[in-house]
Amino acid sequence: MASQPEGFNFEQMHGKQRVRVARVWKNKEGRHFFVEWNVNISLLSDCVNAYVHDDNSDIVATDTMKNTVYVKAKECSEQVSVEEFAILLAKHFTSFYHQVTHAIINIVEKPWERVYIDGQPHEHGFKLGSEKHTAEVILKKSGVIQLTSGVEGLALLKTTKSGFEGYIRDQYTALPETRERMLATEVTASWRYAYESLSSVPQKPQFFTDRYLDVKKDLVDTFYGPPKEGVYSPSVQNTLYLMAKSVLNRFPDISSIKLKMPNIHFLPVNLKNKDNQTIVKFADDVYLPTDEPHGSIQASLSRFWSKM
Template identity: 65%
Template sequence: MAGHFDLQGRHGKSRVRVSRVWRRPADAGGHLFVEWSVAVSVVSDCLPSYTSDDNSAIVATDSIKNTVYVKAKECTEVVSMEEFAVILGRHFTSLYPQVSEAAVTIVERPWERVAVDGKPHSHGFKLGSEKHTTEVTVKKSGSLLINSGIQGYSLLKTTQSGFEGFMRDRYTLLPETRERIVATEVTAWWRYPFEHISQLPSKPFCFTQRYQDVKKVLADTFFGPSDVGVYSPSVQNTLYLMAREVLTRFAAEIWPLLCYLL
């Protein structure tokens, strides 16, 4: 009896650059602009493309790229990049019978609204530094995984930092100190608790606002009160306190967080 060989192949398209403007009047907050780098990877039963030169089960990269552009245009209301990734994942797993899973990764270029004479400009933006990221996996069954994060978040304080009591040996030259500058770059990842499409709130969950909230908690914990700050005995301890504070503040909305400083 001949055996059955099932091959699930993964293919897709990366570096799809998307710019989207939602034009709103100044009294409604002004224009909103986002720039995303989108990567889509689909899993499908495409054994014939390997064994018999039959590409009928392959979703062309051109199709994937154009789908990203079309779906962005169809979003007439403002969406977060997490919501957009879910839209793409649901599209690819529902339109193509052979596609069992779609993974969508998006990195947002940090365009920030500028202020002129102390007032937010209705349609002017400047480029920031840290990046908002997300990785969303949607399966044909409706199973869902949403990981989001921040990359390249540079923080510095000129005092309230030290490093003492570390292990010393004959190779150690670093003096102990309670007074030093500390500058670092933060990368953090967190997972949202939605495990199925059906669990997404009927009222849109503001992923973008939660990203801003997490970023603020990370910074507030790093710096401490504006007048006196907070002492950091080590990068390791500061890292732990930043991650703990995020999980404490958003325990019902964010699952275990990976955070590290460079």
């Protein structure tokens, strides 16, 4: 173990960012499966000498890290989830290099979706969707793991069943209270799994892809409520809490969840001038969309035993 620089406490890591890789799998029936990933790698390793003694003999080159992404993607002969690929990379770096003590792998999956033509799934056609699937793996050489999945850019909107009343009013308050407004947000969510070692991580193929789809559906269903009557939202804060609680109640292997839900505003349009007070009178029908400035609401919910 390289010594610390004399008189200092020194911490360091290095890695490769924004490694883009696409992978195509083909089954026996000729159907193609496609993913595109943006991979970020950070390694904690015993290479202090490179910083303080001009000795690079313990460094894993970042170009090697980049190449490793492509090699490991090639070695995945069967379709894998973004979480499985992150674990695969982390295992390689912590086991192959004795200097590496921790590997941190962050991956964002671009939302390519299969195209449907005349109601039929296309064998090899894909289109770009909206929200992105994210994953983070922090793995120690000992096998201790921290696994987090998430979604970015999940845009949700409902045109009624939302209000905002009873908040603090003072000399700077201009916002009118209402029980009827549009509610729109772009959800960023991340949830941490309770698995603490590599041996405890489920080995079922596509387990985490299925779980991602189930969690996303649960978030969406809670936001909207039943298809006919919906559900009333007294605030973004309350809706966020109910979404987080629903996920923890439904999935016992998720120990905590963080949600960020900006309040994207659709402002009522009331047009008037000094001669005419009702050029256009708002009747819950015409809005001015604006996302700057917007409200920022975020919170996390965890079980008492969770190590957030």
